Amino acid sequence: MGTPSTRNYKTTSTLQSKRHTVASVTLGQDGFADTNEARYWTQKLGIGSSKKYDTSKNAKKYAHSRSLYIPPNREAIAQQVLFGPLLTSKHPPFAVVCGPRVNLYGTSTTGSSFVRALYQSGNTKTNSSSNENNPLVINELEPDRSVQTGGNLALGASFRNDGRLLAVGTDAGEARICDVTMRSTIATFSSNTMPIRSIEWFRNGQYILTGGDDGIARIWNLSSTQKTKPMIQLKGHGDVIRCTALWQQEKKKKTATATSTQQQQWTELAVTGSYDHTIRVWNVHNVGVEQQKPKQNNMSMMMMMDVDDDGSGKKEAEKEDEQSRCLAVLNHGAPVEALCFLKSENNPDVPMWLLSAGGTTIKVWNPLSGQCIATVTTHHRKTITSLLPVLRTNYEDDSTKMKTISQRILSASLDGVIQIHSWDPKTGAMRHLYSTKLTDSITSVATDTTGDRFAFGTVSGHVLFKMKGPSVTDKKSTKVPKAGTYSFFQRGMNADPNSGDYTVTTKTKKQRKLNKYNFALKKFRYAEALDEVISTRNPKNIAGVLEELGKRRGLTHALSNRDEETLEPILRFVSRYIKKPDYTSILVGVAHILIDIYGDVAGESDEVDGLFRKLKHQIKLECMAQKSLMLLVGQIEASMTGSATVTPSL
Template sequence: MDYEPTDYKKLAIRQYPARDLRETAEGKYWRQFKEPVVVQQVGAVSHIDFSRQYPYHFAITSSTRVIVYDTHTRRVRRQFTRFKDKAYSGNFRIDGKAIVAGSEDGLVQVFDSASRTLLRQLKGPQRPTHVAQFSSDKVHVLSGSDDATVRWWDVTMGEQVCRLDGHSDYVRAAAASPVSADMWATGGYDHICKLWDVRSSECTMNLDHGSPIEDVAFFPSGSLIATAGGNSVCIWDMLSGGKLLRRLANHQKTVTCVCLSPMAGPASAAAPRMLTGSLDGHVKVFELDTFTVTHATKYTAPILSLGLSPDCGLLAVGMADGYLSIRKHSRPKEATGPGVTGRPAKRERYKPRLTAATYRYFLRGQNEKAAEGDFKVAARRRARLAPYDQFLRKFHYREALDAALDSRQPEVVASVLEELAARSGLNAALGGRDAEGLLPVLAHLDKYIREPRYARLLIGVAHRILDAYASAVGASREVDELLLQLRQHVHLELRLQADLRRIQGMMEPILAASLASGEPQLPEE
């Protein structure tokens, strides 16, 4: 009897839950950063800064030089080497035409980013200057040094405008407010983050982080500020007088850098994220509603610096062993924000006018959607069946199982096996096989029998195969090797289950005693 495809109901593939939390859209977005290009530097990469002008080149500070990299080729464009000793904090001006950097001898130097010409040398601090940043007005520079002073410079005159005293230890971090060119935050090893108004040369707010501060960053709104130091990151509310909103202790070692991405996330280009790097070798991504970790990446060495381009297209991470990791995103977003220049607008493509002389004229309207009152004529389409469905329709059970195994999709194989069991066709599908036909079945069992989602079904299949082919053991070397591997995997799984039961037995009295004493239980992870 010949069956039409409409008489056969396609096999419904069973859906299993995701194996872990990485299968979220957020994890997929951050995993779309490609394999890193790793570049060896002369010394540790202590600072990374991206230009806000397209194409968003970035500068790194390592040993006695500041190096500018091209974001497209990820190769060196220019090097600034006019430092007698170590260089620190190489930063772009907002227009990308100048670079400022501090140094071990206390000098603050300003360079032309295109010609590498030394424009200014600002002399004042007698100790190493670890902080040097341009103001958004392009003519002022803020510096912080190990003499516990913060200085405000006029680049056009090459003179110090004012000196901001208040820190009692090294000044190692600074950030400019995104909403005011006169408001700055500085952090030092005295555990204090100070908010300065350079117009009055006064400190307007003190924030006690509780440990030496390594980095400071303003949120895009300018109302919140993040301080990093010790193994924690603190979020402060400026509008509430410096109220501590959250202390994030998600790292095991000192947090060395923090930055706020202008945009990120899988769905919206307006969803910012906070990235932190630590000496424990992890870069962690936080969403800014509940400050939970949405993604984490492990690097091979302690992290000293990180930077994310304004369009989130490039992630650069500097490490203590002198390696620079550069990862490029497959689909960067469009950059937005104060002082950020996006990609140049593309010219609109010329579209020829449709006339009866062109073929497209007769195809117009095919993609239009029907109106509410239009009558729709359903098109009859022949059902397209997968190979295993075609064999199941004809009751060829062995061929159906082979077709499912060829798909290399465990969900498909599990669904076909369940359908065969419901039809009482497992014996027909598994029996009468030679060594070549038995190898794919054993390879699938060997790979997935320890998966909790498929274990119950595959254990029954394994029992049937052992019962049917026990007398043929030793006839094929390949089959014997797969059976031996299957046996080893089963023994390892049994040993693991025994260890878990032993741990469970030890934990039950502890939990029972905790409930009896009224102590709160630990939250589930």
């Protein structure tokens, strides 16, 4: 027998690294947790559970936050959520890219159902089921407007800085420029059929940057007549371009120092992140000016080269010009999913910071030198899908009651975990502060410019909307605004009258509720409107709806795709009232359309065939009656003409 071994063998379970649970991630990374930070996000915005921080020592500084759970109109992934610029209304426009359309919320000027539902979610008296952990769920929340994409799947969108135009990228390789107010497509740019994953607006509002599955970033001119030829093509990636970002620094006066000259030179940069694990930095400064000026240098180079008949010299010159725009190639080490630029403070060597997210890591770059400043390994268990800077205001532990604004970095991934990191704009350092988890996988995160509203898009198509509640310490002003000022006219209809005011009361009738068929016509559901009005058995209403459908060119659509049960009432009405002089002109056209649509399927249903034979018999009887009347009219006219020509006898 052999001697017993003295080696201590370990099982495979002990050799494996400890798996981080949601609770361990929420408590913080590397044993660090900021209670004030957690209290801020849970109490102000309702991101996470606030039960842990609701104590007598930590009184709430904010009222009940607004939480709304928006279901999708159809089963599709919420590809992107985004906020537009704040224009005239109190709420910025909010868009959801889901399916073959982009749904817009908060854009109605007459009253938005989205805004009403949002404030209803914060009213704890009328809605006791809505809180930070259980947001208000609206089963049928209609968007204020919807931008169509021609049946193609929308993958990305971007608002212009004035909020009037929306650029949408589709899976058919189209970049559509749509009017938000009119919901019409102004221009469509397309160079191939490869999907466009990311789209960005330039600051001037005339150019857009697109990137897609062909690995080429393109810059398009809105005023160009060539819708299939971009201004510039930025080539170099070997795989899908997943995300893009633009850095457009404000113009500064030129100085004699070398540092300011270098900063002035790189005022416009474009960054593209790809699934080939690389990030490319492009110089897009004065793109439009270079396209308008005659390129004398390129012409001289072409004269020196031996240009073939097929124009190979010109192609080589364009290729060199496109390659010269690439300033740096950064290797992230994983497929890049998100990019964002951040300003630098008091650091002349790094005028801006670039953050990239891929896999479960976040990297901080100097985009001009290509140097990786920091690599942050997060505790996300799945791929990071969103990375964006957010603002944090009003610290709870601020005893001076001064408004303090700081910047945070928010990351979200497919495991549903949301992580908040601190950010140092001088050194580019990041540190984990707070984490929480949603029930669904997160595909996109967006916030407004003030950091008071957040939207989380999920794989299931649902969108979780969060808005901060009003401050408990801030009291509303009870002072009556001065007459004639803007605030005086914005008091609202519930304002109390002042002493000496004349109160004018009017007897207004209650607005009449629309009928079912009128409501269906308003929603452009023509077939449903026709079925509803047929069920009323009122010939005047039925004739009115048929006439309205004819004016809208929707009569053929309303009569098509019907089965035996829904076609029978229409045929009975036509065969019964086609002889009536008041309805003959309308029903003759309806009969022609019915014969054209259902003439090929004759003989499949005995009831439908019998109704068509009845219609034929009624028309035949009417024709015979008209023929008899015409003969009678002819006889009467002949007798009256003969009596008029006979001279009276004397």
